Amino acid sequence: MEQNLDIHFFRERLAERLIELNDLVETGDAAAKPVELDQTRVGRLSRMDAMQAQAMSIETKRRREGEVVRINAALERINNGRFGNCLECDESIPTARLKFDPSTLLCISCAESRE
Numbered sequence: 001m002e003q004n005l006d007i008h009f010f011r012e013r014l015a016e017r018l019i020e021l022n023d024l025v026e027t028g029d030a031a032a033k034p035v036e037l038d039q040t041r042v043g044r045l046s047r048m049d050a051m052q053a054q055a056m057s058i059e060t061k062r063r064r065e066g067e068v069v070r071i072n073a074a075l076e077r078i079n080n081g082r083f084g085n086c087l088e089c090d091e092s093i094p095t096a097r098l099k100f101d102p103s104t105l106l107c108i109s110c111a112e113s114r115e
């Protein structure tokens, strides 16, 4: 089924999110640096906290980088006119799903079968 998508709207949303993510990735880099093992200043508990915070920020960074990849793929699909169609089965992705996350590349059933 042919959808009448507001490509301009999605392009703007994706571009904005990309800028936001680039800023976040840069600020997140500082927190993801190796934990200092300065035993004289940092107690065992706070060292654990620091390591936990580091693990979390690495995970966050990994997620953000994954989103950047998806956004770039979505922008590419806007450029080649494939945006809004599922990457796997080529069915139209519901507009509501795209509005919720414009970087979605799969329809609901393909996304579910990938999990």
Ligand SMILES: [Zn+2]
Pocket (backbone or CB within 6 Å): 086, 087, 088, 089, 090, 091, 106, 107, 108, 109, 110, 111
């Ligand atoms: Zn699909």
